Amino acid sequence: MADSILTTISNITNITAEAISNLTTNAEEIITTIRNYISNFTEEIIPTISNFTEEIIPTISNFTADDIVSWRELWMMALGFEAPVTYFSSIISSIFVYILVLLFCFIFYQMSRVFLPWCIQEYVLDYFKTLAFCTYCFGHGVIRDAHGHLGYVFCCVPLSTISILIFHLGDGTPLQVWLQYLKRKIPLWKFVLKVTAQILAGFSSWELGHIVYRLDFHHSFDDRVSQQENCVSDLNTSPLSGFILETLVVTYDFWLDQQTLSKYVPIDLALKIFNCAVLVCLGLSKTGMYLHPAMATGHTLGCGSTSIWSHILVYWIGPFLGIIIGMKLAKKYSLPFYKRRNHQKKEDHVIKNSDSGNRLSEKTMNGVSGSGLSEKTINGVSRNKEAFRKRLARQLSYPDLAKHPMTWRDVWEVALGFEPPVTHFSAAISAIIIYLLALLFCYVSYQLAKALMPGIVQEYVLDFFKTLAFCTYCFGHGVIRNAHGHLGYVLCVVPLNTASVLIFNIGDGTPLTVWSKYLRGLIPKWKFILKVSAQILAGFFAWELGHYILSLDFHSTFSEKLIQKSNCSSDLRIAALGGFALEGIGVAYDFWMNQQTLSKYRPLDIALKFTNTALVVCIGVKMTGMYIHPALATGRTIGCGNTPILSHLLVYWGGPFVGIYLGLKASEFFCFFNESTDIKENAKSVQSDSHNRKVQSGKVRQRKKQTGKET
CATH class of the missing domain: 1.20.1080.10 (Glycerol uptake facilitator protein.)
Structure with missing residues (x-):
């Protein structure tokens, strides 16, 4: 009996040893096969990845405004089939222009409030606020060509009113900065820095507007893009006449801005923007009636036969003088509708948009005569909403979001309407x-x-x-x-x-x-x-x-x-x-x-x-x-x-x-x-191409842009 058990155990041991030996042999074969496969895969895939990188990365890095595709190509790329229409109507096209510009500027405006330190935040906010109002005119032009002055007024008034309430920090025109300097609210160096940021925004708006045009929403956009390099001056009268016209219009417009036309802030703003739009329509054929020096400079400086000094006289000295005269008149004469109580109100600035330019209005943002926006937050959230809505409104109304940030869970709840499944990630x-x-x-x-x-x-x-x-x-x-x-x-x-x-x-x-x-x-x-x-x-x-x-x-x-x-x-x-x-x-x-x-x-x-x-x-x-x-x-x-x-x-x-x-x-x-040798020659070629690369700005004065050297 014992011998039989020992024999059985011995057989089991031999079978197990043989199985282990076969398994080891098979494992070695499998490992060898995997190593060979990985080696072959590496030899094939690395050159492929390298070639892909060499082709794709230069394409991305050399991307310019001229490479922007139309909205139809974007539709095809996103949905996989052709768009049902080729062009939109002038109204729809201009609305697209307004929305794209508003979203672009508002996103960067809010990010600047969050990320930038206070020492330069003020100037960056001025930049993006000015950029928004200066770029709206590309939509105004489409509306006016199709529906005349009436269509322009109907678009300008609600758009500018909404933008004023959204961009409630910063200055959107040099005229507002000039007013603050005259009132000794800012020193000379700050006046220079703020106006410089706004002039830069004026030039940037010229480029941004034509980038939106390249999306080709309207059949006239292609012609407008082709005319970018041949800009024309809007000064169709003598410089002295243009100077007098801009001065008188800014004087009247600013004087009216100092009055109170309604105790409700949105209505008060809309009425003043309506007045501004009418003024623009009256003087458009003479000077363009910009009422906005930075926009006039960004869009027409160096264009046509208008000299630099004539441009400065009409679009800078005239409006600046108009502000001085309007400020003097506002102290002596006022409308009897509502008496101003400046000692009870905190002044804030407001920028309102016109066809080719914007205008300014200095109004109280917390309501006139004790009402207005007192029952609502700046984004229109009512106080009687649920607790979460109130918390969100408080977050959005802080002057400095970086001090009172929302967590990712708050963002999740706002977007999806329910709490996230986890609190933190690994x-x-x-x-x-x-x-x-x-x-x-x-x-x-x-x-x-x-x-x-x-x-x-x-x-x-x-x-x-x-x-x-x-x-x-x-x-x-x-x-x-x-x-x-x-x-x-x-x-x-x-x-x-x-x-x-x-x-x-x-x-x-x-x-x-x-x-x-x-x-x-x-x-x-x-x-x-x-x-x-x-x-x-x-x-x-x-x-x-x-x-x-x-x-x-x-x-x-x-x-x-x-x-x-x-x-x-x-x-x-x-x-x-x-x-x-x-x-x-x-x-x-x-x-x-x-x-x-x-x-x-x-x-x-x-x-x-x-x-x-x-x-x-x-x-x-x-x-x-x-x-x-x-x-x-x-x-x-x-x-x-x-x-x-x-x-x-x-x-x-x-x-x-x-x-x-x-x-x-x-x-x-x-x-x-x-x-x-190939790498050396390639590096030299890349450096040479980068050094000689130029970018056309689209102005007749041919402003040149030279990119930095590639690393």
Whole structure:
């Protein structure tokens, strides 16, 4: 019996051993097959991805306003079948123009309120408010051509009234700024800055309006686009007559604005806008009756045979003089409808739109004679609505949304009408959301800057948004590092930065790149200073943008990080001299490695170099933060903790700048890998193409725009 049991056990053991042996053999064969498949797949897919990147990325980066497709092509791309109509009526087309302009300007207007620091927020709000009113005239022109002055008045009055209530902060015309200066509410330097922002908005509105025209809603849009390069002056009378006409009209219009025509603010505004629209219709054939100096300059300066001095006399000196006369008249004469009680009301400014231009009105936004908007919030939400609606109204009415932000759960509830299924996300998901929001915001602004900004400032604005993106990513890096350590950080930063370099392929994203160009003699000193200044400003902006994203409360730790915002701490945990040496050596090695060619496939080459940079950061992060980015370090830590300003400058600016110099010299004598001839020639070709690229503005004076060099 025992022998039989032993024999059975022995047989079972032999069978098991044989099965294990066969399984091991099969596993080895399977692993070998998988390895071969992966190897073959890699050899096939990497060249494909590289070719795709080389074809698609230049296409995206070279996108201009001329590449905008019509609404019919967009319809076809989105729905897969042809649009049922070719063109819309003039009324529908002009409404499309109004809606697109209003949405574009209002979104950036609100984002400026949220993200920008107070020191420049005022001027950016002026820019987008002026941009909206200056671009509406492209819709007014379509309406007037089809339905005359009556159609224009019916469109202008409700549109301008709504816009006044929406854009309730900032100034939308130089005339309002001039009035504030005359009343000594602002100093001369602020007057100059605000008017400069508005003039820039006037030029931008010319480009934005023609971009909307390229969507081809109406059959006349194509002709209007073709006439963009041959602008004509609207001054059809002598300069002296135009000066007198603009002065008298602005005088009367401003005097009427100082009166109270109705105790209800919307009706009061509508009546005054109606008066303005009638004035525009009366003087349109003589001067264009802009009543808005910035719009007149952006749309007609340098056009036709009108000289610059005649333009300034008619569209700037005339309206400015009209404001002075109207202000004097308003103090002596007033209408008997409603007596003004300025000591009981808080004044606010109002901008109203005309055909070719806008007008101004200084009215009380909190109601006249104790009524008006007192029962409603600025967006029309009634006080007797449910609690959530009231909370939303309070959020939207705050002057500074950054101090009273809505969380992502509030946004979810507003959009879908029910509470989200979770309260917070994991660290990885939260970091990815930060990356996506920062990338989306900066990339959209980056492309808009390429399309709308004049060449004289475009290069620096591109540097700003490129730097802003890379500086804001670190808020996601911190979440990942705290949860998953250095490995998680490396796995996130390498693909993110690689994709960002390929997307933001024009401009410089760090002062170190600008410094290396200056050392090589590629840019003059003044341009070096301007580019670095834009990047430093982006570093400070990234601090605000990152904390606003944290206020959306995707992760459980975000609220703690917000509390620590006002108590920032320095990342310099060693002696300043040691930090200087560490940052200098790290940057020298990293820059030297960046001069080498690690792969003939550009995306892979970039990824390998970012892996090296990430490892360098991991080594020194606990000693200096190892920023390897002076603008980022300044925006996040200058003035924090006990680190003196001079120590900060020594470690985060002096060290990296010395490191770039040493790395540049080392790369001239020591080459780890030899660059291929094709890559060298391609780099030279890209640099030459970028240097010679010009952008036409569409004005007869042929304003030139030159893009920045590609990195």
